[in-house]
Amino acid sequence: MASAQQKSGFLAPWRNLLLWQQIVIALVLGVITGAILNVTGNESAAVSIKYIGTIFLSLIKMLIVPLIFVSLVCGMTSVSDMARMGRIGFKAVLFYLGTTAFAITIGLILGTLFQPGAGIDLGTASAMEAKSAPPFIQQLIAIVPKNPIAAAADGNVLQIIFFAIMFGLSINLVGDAAKPVRDFFESLNSVILKLTEIVISFAPYGVFALMAWVAGTYGLDLLLPLGTIIVALYLGCILHAIFVYGTLVSVVGRLNPVRFFQGIIEPQIVAFTSTSSSGTLPVTMTAVQKNLGVNRSVASFTLPLGATINMDGTAMYQGVAALFVAQAFGVDLGVSEYITIILTATLASIGTAGVPGAGLVMLSLVLTSVGLPLEGVAIIAGIDRILDMARTSLNVTGDAACTVLIAKSEDQLDLEAYNTPHVLETPEITRA
Ligand code: ASP
Numbered sequence: 001m002a003s004a005q006q007k008s009g010f011l012a013p014w015r016n017l018l019l020w021q022q023i024v025i026a027l028v029l030g031v032i033t034g035a036i037l038n039v040t041g042n043e044s045a046a047v048s049i050k051y052i053g054t055i056f057l058s059l060i061k062m063l064i065v066p067l068i069f070v071s072l073v074c075g076m077t078s079v080s081d082m083a084r085m086g087r088i089g090f091k092a093v094l095f096y097l098g099t100t101a102f103a104i105t106i107g108l109i110l111g112t113l114f115q116p117g118a119g120i121d122l123g124t125a126s127a128m129e130a131k132s133a134p135p136f137i138q139q140l141i142a143i144v145p146k147n148p149i150a151a152a153a154d155g156n157v158l159q160i161i162f163f164a165i166m167f168g169l170s171i172n173l174v175g176d177a178a179k180p181v182r183d184f185f186e187s188l189n190s191v192i193l194k195l196t197e198i199v200i201s202f203a204p205y206g207v208f209a210l211m212a213w214v215a216g217t218y219g220l221d222l223l224l225p226l227g228t229i230i231v232a233l234y235l236g237c238i239l240h241a242i243f244v245y246g247t248l249v250s251v252v253g254r255l256n257p258v259r260f261f262q263g264i265i266e267p268q269i270v271a272f273t274s275t276s277s278s279g280t281l282p283v284t285m286t287a288v289q290k291n292l293g294v295n296r297s298v299a300s301f302t303l304p305l306g307a308t309i310n311m312d313g314t315a316m317y318q319g320v321a322a323l324f325v326a327q328a329f330g331v332d333l334g335v336s337e338y339i340t341i342i343l344t345a346t347l348a349s350i351g352t353a354g355v356p357g358a359g360l361v362m363l364s365l366v367l368t369s370v371g372l373p374l375e376g377v378a379i380i381a382g383i384d385r386i387l388d389m390a391r392t393s394l395n396v397t398g399d400a401a402c403t404v405l406i407a408k409s410e411d412q413l414d415l416e417a418y419n420t421p422h423v424l425e426t427p428e429i430t431r432a
Contacts, residue, residue, distance in 0.1 A: 019200070019204075019266055020265045022204040023204050023270070025204070026205065026207045026208040026211070027207050027208070027211055027269055029208055029211075029212075030207060030212040030273075031212075031215045033211075034211060034213065034215025035215050037212065037216040038217070043216055043217050046216020047216075047217065049216070050213035051209070052208075053206050053207075055206075056205065056207075056210075057206065057210075059199045059202060060200075060274075060279055060280070061155075063192070063195065063196055063199060064279070065160060067192055067196060067282050068157060068160050068164070068281070069164050071193075071285065071296060071300035072161060072164035072165065072168065072304070073168045073185050074168075074189045075296050075301055076165060076169060076171070076297075077168050078297050084410065088298060088406055092301075092302045092305055092406060095405065095406070096309060096310035099401075100310065100312050100349055101315075101346055102312075104315045104316060104319040104345045106239060107233075107236055107319025108322075108342070110235060110236045111319060111322070111324065112323060113232075115228070115327055117323065117324040117325060117326065118327050139351070143158045143162050145159035145163055157308045158305075158308055160304075161301070161305060171185075196286055197286065203266065203269075203283065206274075207270065207273045210273040214386070218383070218385070218386060223386065226380070226382070229387070230383065233391065234390050237391065241261075241397050244312075245257075246260075246261075249405065253404060253405045255404065255408060255418060256418075256419065259292070259418060259419060260401070263287060264291070264397060266283055266287050266291075267287050268393050268397060270283045271284075271393045271395065272393040274356070275356040275392045277354035277395040277399070278307045278353065278355060280396050281303060281304060281307050284307070284399060284400060285299055285300070288400050291417075292417065293415065293416070294403055294407040294413055295407055295414070298403060299403055302399070302403045306402055307354045307399055309350045310350075310399055310402065311350070311391070312395060312398040313393065313394030314358075314362070315345045315346060317363075317387055317390075317391045318341070318363055318366045321363055321366075321376070321387075322341050322345070322366050322370065322372060324376070325372045325380075326370075331372060340370050344365060348363075348366055354395070357384055359388065359391060360377060364377050
């Protein structure tokens with residue numbers, strides 16, 4: 001499929017690489033550059049390089065609101081069967097909750113095996129301010145926007161999803177008289193997709209800059225004391241991705257899991273470096289549709305929903321971190337505390353926004369639920385970016401796995417596209 005047009009010129013060897021190849025090279029070069037800057041005492045240069053990453057992140061964030069709204073409206077108008085939308089929503093929520101509980105359990109097991117807090121004696125701590133989650137019913141009510149423009153301005157994804165579904169449904173109900181509106185949205189969708197492609201083509205430069213900044217500013221002196229918690233979380237994320245998602249994709253979806261992981265390498269790396277699953281959304285949407293052949297009607301709904309409520313990496317992190325704090329403060333946890341952690345971490349991960357560091361803030365909720373000192377949050381904060389990279393990558397992988405499985409079960413997966421090697425490349429900016 002889509003055989004890449006050979007590009008010529010001085011930069012041809014670079015420009016002829018597929019996007020994911022450019023991104024992987026950028027990631028490695030970023031780590032090397034950052035490490036050199038760090039050991040040579042040039043941290044400030046690493047901080048300056050970060051500006052390029054910040055511009056890239058702003059560019060993708062700029063797309064989130066129009067992309068979610070327009071593609072979901074188009075997704076709605078391309079499904080005539082409304083019962084299907086309900087079914088897709090139900091399956092997505094079930095998948096998201098089930099895998100999240102699994103992820104925390106893995107986190108708790110690894111936290112018990114690795115004992116990341118052992119040997120770090122912090123004694124007993126005084127109280128700190130806990131963050132409390134708004135009651136569940138209020139969170140539900142808040143999904144209905146009073147003002148869709150305000151929802152868009154605030155980037156409130158659940159409210160945008162709600163309005164887009166209602167809007168698309170109304171276009172369908174109006175029928176022929178709404179054809180100009182439907183056509184307008186189709187055309188707008190093509191424009192936004194092109195814009196997304198252009199922005200994503202800057203990913204290698206953004207990834208390089210963000211990686212150089214992280215590697216340049218986090219020295220080994222900061223990482224080593226908390227090394228075990230880093231190893232436990234990274235291992236847990238890899239195990240969860242391979243065994244939980246890999247097994248679901250191959251056994252339930254009867255699809256080649258290797259192709260699945262190949263197809264989402266761009267969003268995984270962008271998530272890893274940006275630490276924002278909402279920010280990565282445009283990349284995830286493009287990858288599952290172009291690389292894995294998922295139909296827009298599924299991807300435009302399950303991915304924004306997943307980026308908002310599905311955070312397996314975050315949930316696992318909360319499990320590992322809670323045990324870390326318990327061990328460091330010498331607190332013994334019993335079975336009922338473990339169950340409380342599973343429940344609160346599931347809820348906390350749903351309530352966590354897909355933005356950098358949000359999981360750390362929600363950690364206070366989990367710690368409070370089992371009476372652990374909140375000082376633990378402050379200790380972990382020093383290395384949170386490193387932990388956030390792994391958990392955000394897993395969060396995005398979970399959204400994509402759910403999307404692929406639901407698309408398969410709803411007959412909305414183009415198997416030929418799924419099984420065809422990667423197609424995402426940097427776009428040629430020429431006029432059609
Ligand atoms: N950064 C994560 C995300 O965007 C959320 C978290 O902090 O755990 O998915």
